[in-house]
Amino acid sequence: MSSVYGKCFKVATFGESHGPAVGVIVDGVPVGLELNNQIIQSELDKRKPGTGKFVSQRREPDAVEILSGVDSAGKTLGSPICMIVRNTDSRSKDYESISGMFRPGHADYTYFKKYGVLPQPGGGRSSGRETVARVAAGALAKVILARIGVSLAAYTVRIGNVWAGKVLIGFAMMDPLRCADPDVAEQMKAEITNAMSDGDSIGGIVEVTVDGVPPGLGDPVFDKLDAMLGAAMLSIGGVKGIEFGEGFHAAQLRGSENNDQMGSEGFLSNHAGGILGGISTGQRIVMRLAVKPTASIGIEQQTLDTTGEICRISVKGRHDPCLCPRIAPVAESMAAITLADAWLSNRAFQGIRS
Numbered sequence: 001m002s003s004v005y006g007k008c009f010k011v012a013t014f015g016e017s018h019g020p021a022v023g024v025i026v027d028g029v030p031v032g033l034e035l036n037n038q039i040i041q042s043e044l045d046k047r048k049p050g051t052g053k054f055v056s057q058r059r060e061p062d063a064v065e066i067l068s069g070v071d072s073a074g075k076t077l078g079s080p081i082c083m084i085v086r087n088t089d090s091r092s093k094d095y096e097s098i099s100g101m102f103r104p105g106h107a108d109y110t111y112f113k114k115y116g117v118l119p120q121p122g123g124g125r126s127s128g129r130e131t132v133a134r135v136a137a138g139a140l141a142k143v144i145l146a147r148i149g150v151s152l153a154a155y156t157v158r159i160g161n162v163w164a165g166k167v168l169i170g171f172a173m174m175d176p177l178r179c180a181d182p183d184v185a186e187q188m189k190a191e192i193t194n195a196m197s198d199g200d201s202i203g204g205i206v207e208v209t210v211d212g213v214p215p216g217l218g219d220p221v222f223d224k225l226d227a228m229l230g231a232a233m234l235s236i237g238g239v240k241g242i243e244f245g246e247g248f249h250a251a252q253l254r255g256s257e258n259n260d261q262m263g264s265e266g267f268l269s270n271h272a273g274g275i276l277g278g279i280s281t282g283q284r285i286v287m288r289l290a291v292k293p294t295a296s297i298g299i300e301q302q303t304l305d306t307t308g309e310i311c312r313i314s315v316k317g318r319h320d321p322c323l324c325p326r327i328a329p330v331a332e333s334m335a336a337i338t339l340a341d342a343w344l345s346n347r348a349f350q351g352i353r354s
Contacts, residue, residue: 001115001125005232008344009141011337013133015084017122018092023084024133026140028344029069031078033143040064040083043139044132046329049318052176054192055326057318059089064136083136087129092121094317100305101313105295107237109304118306128237128323131330138333141340148343149212152335154328155180157288158205160191167207178328180207196321199298204324208233208287208331210339213274215282217342224278225342232334233289238323239331241290245273280342289331291323 004012008028015022041064049056062085069081100119102109107126108119122129142152155172156179157164164181172180177192179185195202218225226244233242250258250271260276261268267283274285296319303313320326 003125005235006337006341008348009144009337009341011134011137013130013137015087015130015133016120016124017087017127017129018090018120018124019087021084021086022129022132023082024137025080025082026069026137027080028341029076029078029081029140030144030344031076033076033140033147034074035066035070035076035081035140035143036074037064037066039143040066040136040139043135043142043329043333044085047131047135047326049320049326054176054189054321056320058091060085061088062132081140083133085132085136090122091317095119095121098313098315100307101311102303102305103295103313103315104301104303105292112306122317126237128320128326131236131326131333134236134330134337135333138330138336141333141336144340145212145336145343148214150210150339151212152208152210152332154178154206154208154332154335156188156204156324156328157181157207159188159322159324160195160202160204162187162191169209177322177325178206192322195293201294201297201319201321203293204291204322206289206291206324206328206331208285208289208328208335210274210285210335213280213282213285213339214343215280217280217339217346218275218278219345220278224275225280225338226273226275226278228338228342229285229287229335232338233287233331236289236327236330236334238291238294238327239289240292243288244275245286246271247273247288285335287331287335289327291327294320294323 010027012025044062048062049058065084067082069079111117153169156177162184167180171182172178177188179188230242233239258271260271270283274283296315300312300314305311
């Protein structure tokens with residue numbers, strides 16, 4: 001069961017939703033970076049549950065423990081960094097009534113068919129709880145990227161039928177839904193509230209932007225930067241699609257409209273979303289993620305159990321009515337991990353070339 005990502009900046013996550021802890025081992029971190037619990041915790045706090053009515057009511061402090069790779073002065077040693085976050089509020093009893101049933105929209109069925117693993121409380125390894133480890137690793141990646149002037153932001157631009165008409169990142173970072181547009185924030189909340197009142201959930205779109213990426217990251221053909229970022233984003237549970245720059249809208253355009261012309265100071269537009277030929281251009285990288293409605297809902301549905309019998313299921317417990325607010329910081333982290341890996345790989349290549 002693969003749980004390792006990256007080439008130079010390697011991330012290996014471990015743990016299950018209702019196990020004693022989740023965590024990550026990060027290899028390839030340069031020597032001498034400043035790292036402490038507060039740096040990691042500030043990122044984990046962005047995705048933790050129990051922070052409001054629009055997210056899961058599971059009450060987890062998500063307190064990080066750094067077990068290795070950092071000296072007493074708070075500097076990285078260059079050795080693998082291991083971090084864990086203990087699970088303190090799992091409630092496996094919430095799943096007793098549906099034990100042995102495949103939850104529609106979840107990985108229960110495919111995990112059972114591939115590994116023979118029975119449906120696990122909270123989804124086990126396939127749970128969104130696993131993303132705690134990604135965000136911890138992403139915090140490390142952001143420390144690396146900050147040294148070269150790279151910054152990232154992820155925010156909600158659509159929930160249900162409500163679209164953001166503008167992007168105010170400062171507002172989004174303070175809004176409980178990470179809504180980018182203060183003019184539609186209440187409408188987005190209403191979309192989620194209406195779904196919740198029906199015992200249902202709702203999907204949306206998260207946009208990720210990255211500024212300060214130097215030109216030249218990524219490789220032609222199979223290791224294109226957009227391919228790597230796409231794989232990273234699609235590895236997040238609930239993400240069902242991704243586009244860069246104009247994305248699917250480019251299908252409506254002519255080449256004369258979609259091409260980014262150039263002048264003496266560089267590109268005159270950014271329809272490509274910061275990547276050409278799989279290599280960063282130095283412009284802002286822009287991605288949008290299609291996020292499906294949360295699979296765990298209270299509405300009764302038809303499914304099968306592990307014996308093949310048809311049964312009815314209603315999923316209880318504590319679940320996000322919309323995944324967008326908590327997927328946004330995870331998407332930021334996966335983008336940071338991918339870009340840190342690409343930058344370290346490029347640095348190694350430059351060293352070989354010289």
